[in-house]
Amino acid sequence: SQQGEEDPQALSIQEGENATMNCSYKTSINNLQWYRQNSGRGLVHLILIRSNEREKHSGRLRVTLDTSKKSSSLLITASRAADTASYFCAPWTNTGGFKTIFGAGTRLFVKA
Amino acid sequence: KAGVTQTPRYLIKTRGQQVTLSCSPISGHRSVSWYQQTPGQGLQFLFEYFSETQRNKGNFPGRFSGRQFSNSRSEMNVSTLELGDSALYLCASTPGTGAYEQYFGPGTRLTVT
Numbered sequence A: 001s002q003q004g005e006e007d008p009q010a011l012s013i014q015e016g017e018n019a020t021m022n023c024s025y026k027t028s029i030n031n032l033q034w035y036r037q038n039s040g041r042g043l044v045h046l047i048l049i050r051s052n053e054r055e056k057h058s059g060r061l062r063v064t065l066d067t068s069k070k071s072s073s074l075l076i077t078a079s080r081a082a083d084t085a086s087y088f089c090a091p092w093t094n095t096g097g098f099k100t101i102f103g104a105g106t107r108l109f110v111k112a
Numbered sequence B: 001k002a003g004v005t006q007t008p009r010y011l012i013k014t015r016g017q018q019v020t021l022s023c024s025p026i027s028g029h030r031s032v033s034w035y036q037q038t039p040g041q042g043l044q045f046l047f048e049y050f051s052e053t054q055r056n057k058g059n060f061p062g063r064f065s066g067r068q069f070s071n072s073r074s075e076m077n078v079s080t081l082e083l084g085d086s087a088l089y090l091c092a093s094t095p096g097t098g099a100y101e102q103y104f105g106p107g108t109r110l111t112v113t
Helices: none
Strands: A005-007 A010-014 A019-025 A031-038 A042-051 A055-058 A061-066 A071-077 A085-092 A106-111 B005-007 B010-013 B019-024 B031-038 B042-050 B053-059 B064-068 B074-078 B088-093 B109-110
Touching: A010 A019, A019 A085, A019 A106, A031 A061, A031 A071, A042 A055, A042 A061, A042 A071, A042 B088, A071 A085, B005 B088, B010 B019, B019 B053, B019 B088, B019 B109, B031 B074, B042 B064, B042 B074, B074 B088
Parallel strands: A010 A106, B010 B109
Antiparallel strands: A005 A019, A019 A071, A031 A042, A031 A085, A055 A061, A061 A071, A085 A106, B005 B019, B019 B074, B031 B042, B031 B088, B042 B053, B064 B074, B088 B109
């Protein structure tokens, strides 16, 4: 596994707006995952996109992956106050087992 | 299925003491990873166990150790506690092979005084 770096560090939007956060990584990957952490539900897996996929949707989440640029983005549409959380990306490379190195994350604040 | 459980949820210890934290993975999951989360350092990987063997290790001193039992439950131990060990300790489980999503427990909040 390797570390992803999320950008921006913090994001503040109004309820109903879309939120986009980005992730960059350094070497080739097998897949990339996004996680969310808030005080209520802890750290939760959101979505996984494989290296041969370019886009994936799950409810209000849309993830894109550009392996040529070694980057991914997470779009949350029609944000709600409950989306307020820190979001982390986790690029995964098969090096035998798990050694997820999380970045600092993007702190999203959705104002009601 | 029941989720990942961690015990205890909160713990207060004194410098120099040692502590043992426990993690019970989701039934059928064979891989357990441990993480330390602090405001200053963020989420840091400690180690991963799979089928009772340590498969990966992060950059932590030898005071941090762990083990996994045959039922996949895992414990981590921190000896000679320091103030800087105050943190939220999270464990995560996965099936271990062919699946990549990690399922996290609620964490153990350790305070060292």
